[in-house]
Amino acid sequence: MSFTASMVLQEEHLKYLQKSLSLEDGRERAAYVLCGEVVVESDPWDSQQRRKYLSYEILAVPEDEIVSSSDRHITWKTDSFVRALKLAHTRGMTVAIVHSHPRGIAAFSEQDDRNEPDLVELAQHRNGPQTKLLSLILTDSGELVGRLWTSQQESIPLQLICVVGKAIQLHYKGRRQGIPSSVFHRQSLAFGEALTQDLSTLRVGVVGCGGTGSAVAMLLPKMGVRLIALFDPDVVEESNLNRLHGATREDAEAKHAKVLAVARSLSELGLGVQVKSYQSWIGDRDCRDALKSCDIVFGCTDDHAGRLLLNRFAYYYLTPVFDGGLAIEVSPTEPPEIKALDGRVTALIPNHTCLLCREVINSVAARDEALKRNHPVEYERRKAEAYVLGEGNPSPAVVLFTTGVAIMAIEELVHRLQGFRGENGAIAQRVRKFHLMTDRKQAADSKSHCPICGTADCWGKGDIVPFLDLVE
Numbered sequence: 226m227s228f229t230a231s232m233v234l235q236e237e238h239l240k241y242l243q244k245s246l247s248l249e250d251g252r253e254r255a256a257y258v259l260c261g262e263v264v265v266e267s268d269p270w271d272s273q274q275r276r277k278y279l280s281y282e283i284l285a286v287p288e289d290e291i292v293s294s295s296d297r298h299i300t301w302k303t304d305s306f307v308r309a310l311k312l313a314h315t316r317g318m319t320v321a322i323v324h325s326h327p328r329g330i331a332a333f334s335e336q337d338d339r340n341e342p343d344l345v346e347l348a349q350h351r352n353g354p355q356t357k358l359l360s361l362i363l364t365d366s367g368e369l370v371g372r373l374w375t376s377q378q379e380s381i382p383l384q385l386i387c388v389v390g391k392a393i394q395l396h397y398k399g400r401r402q403g404i405p406s407s408v409f410h411r412q413s414l415a416f417g418e419a420l421t422q423d424l425s426t427l428r429v430g431v432v433g434c435g436g437t438g439s440a441v442a443m444l445l446p447k448m449g450v451r452l453i454a455l456f457d458p459d460v461v462e463e464s465n466l467n468r469l470h471g472a473t474r475e476d477a478e479a480k481h482a483k484v485l486a487v488a489r490s491l492s493e494l495g496l497g498v499q500v501k502s503y504q505s506w507i508g509d510r511d512c513r514d515a516l517k518s519c520d521i522v523f524g525c526t527d528d529h530a531g532r533l534l535l536n537r538f539a540y541y542y543l544t545p546v547f548d549g550g551l552a553i554e555v556s557p558t559e560p561p562e563i564k565a566l567d568g569r570v571t572a573l574i575p576n577h578t579c580l581l582c583r584e585v586i587n588s589v590a591a592r593d594e595a596l597k598r599n600h601p602v603e604y605e606r607r608k609a610e611a612y613v614l615g616e617g618n619p620s621p622a623v624v625l626f627t628t629g630v631a632i633m634a635i636e637e638l639v640h641r642l643q644g645f646r647g648e649n650g651a652i653a654q655r656v657r658k659f660h661l662m663t664d665r666k667q668a669a670d671s672k673s674h675c676p677i678c679g680t681a682d683c684w685g686k687g688d689i690v691p692f693l694d695l696v697e
Contacts, residue, residue, distance in 0.1 A: 236390020
């Protein structure tokens with residue numbers, strides 16, 4: 226079966242490679258990257274099998290193993306390569322070879338074409354005939370290009386190399402060479418042509434299509450996003466109509482799925498959006514391929530179990546998740562007095578503090594939601610005996626502020642792609658106190674025992690059994 230391939234690099238890994246491979250002597254250098262693998266059986270947008278490779282650990286090529294090097298070549302002993310293969314085999318990972326091109330040529334040389342098939346042969350002899358080998362070139366100007374060897378005779382180019390961290394960098398063929406769109410001309414005047422092209426390349430998931438999620442979904446195409454996946458198990462109700470963008474009274478009366486109502490509205494924009502809809506809870510198996518296909522995810526769900534899953538997913542799959550929420554607290558008086566009106570956006574990426582450590586997720590509520598979803602009879606029994614949290618009254622919600630949170634989340638993505646706020650403009654967690662007209666950048670440390678953000682052990686693991694190391 227044919228497939229396409231891409232790679233995601235942790236920003237800290239790229240910084241290490243840039244420092245260690247770009248030395249002042251102008252000679253080529255090399256290193257290895259152990260990569261977790263992601264297999265998407267059927268991409269939602271093109272139905273092809275996709276494979277993603279996620280940087281997990283950097284291994285150096287020792288200086289004493291370099292046989293010769295210049296500004297045009299590097300040759301080294303295979304001892305360290307065999308050690309990397311052994312470690313990859315033990316961990317169920319794939320080896321990537323990265324070497325520098327100090328002369329700035331972002332393309333594989335004839336020497337690379339001659340040498341790499343021999344390394345593929347060694348890898349397949351050592352780790353098995355299905356073993357694949359990644360090869361990357363890093364130039365002094367920061368360009369990245371890569372390919373995946375599937376056999377000694379065949380390699381396929383990496384369609385996308387995405388670097389994730391405080392900034393999100395995209396490397397793909399034809400970047401900055403596309404034909405500018407007249408629709409986004411005035412946006413390009415502010416942010417440049419590359420941003421619109423980058424956004425059109427990304428696969429973007431929106432988890433939760435309520436007030437915040439539907440606003441995110443409606444804004445994304447107007448920024449240039451073309452490939453969107455919507456996830457939400459719920460239907461449109463009359464109480465949603467004041468804040469669910471794209472929904473109509475007919476949708477509420479017919480109990481149409483939220484994802485279908487929003488998808489219809491996106492298609493009617495006439496901007497060439499390809500929308501895929503999943504009327505399921507995000508943890509269900511029928512969402513898995515679509516979720517793993519996404520390069521970016523907006524978490525707009527109000528359930529703790531969904532947030533708990535996305536919290537792990539961001540780190541295991543190196544997929545930036547921008548999680549948003551709105552909290553309105555009012556007095557019991559009439560008219561109500563606003564006590565709190567807080568919109569929050571949290572970026573979930575390696576080297577960022579997770580939602581558990583920030584105490585955004587209530588683990589007891591997540592447990593009760595899972596029980597209600599999977600064992601409703603038992604949930605009702607325990608609820609009657611006060612062993613689970615009841616639903617209570619609905620929380621206040623106002624379209625002005627759910628939409629405001631959506632804008633905050635998309636702003637954070639745009640900054641990390643384009644950098645309009647300046648070098649230190651990335652915000653790990655922003656809380657906008659709408660009633661006080663202030664923004665607060667909330668810092669928080671990872672808890673030392675946190676298995677998600679307190680250690681790098683799971684960052685970039687990709688596909689493991691069970692999924693996300695969760696009991697299924």
